[in-house]
Amino acid sequence: MLAGIRAQQEQAKHEHVREVARAVREVSHCLGNAPAVCRASSIDLRVFEPFEQGRTVRPALPRLAARARTLRSTLYA
Template sequence: MTARGARAVREVSHYLGNTPAVCRTSYIDPKVFELFEQGVTVAPVLTRLGEHGEFGRPATQGAVEAAVLDLLDGSGG
């Protein structure tokens, strides 16, 4: 795992109140790391949300979650 990946795991673990090891094995699909290493992320969805001033509002959670699921099933983001 890259240093950026390790940092992301530490940040997620902080928000979830678990150790990085628990987050990595129980909450984060390993495919997320594989795709990240290939440069595939949900960044385009986050950018679109930000363009409309929507990012950060509670209603955007569904859009971000849908983008992650699309990323994992290979249908895009």
């Protein structure tokens, strides 16, 4: 049983590492940098701390999307 729990923890840890790496790749692509350059100079690594604690921007996305729509309609009216 303990081995199963450890295996799940290891899997979660590896999944987290993959998610962070994916985020770095996406940001580096948007900025036109290599992931290593992006991680070293473009991304404040403190943004990963809340993620590691399970906090993400997902709850704010609907509000931000609505704000973007409002701004677009104001700019292009």
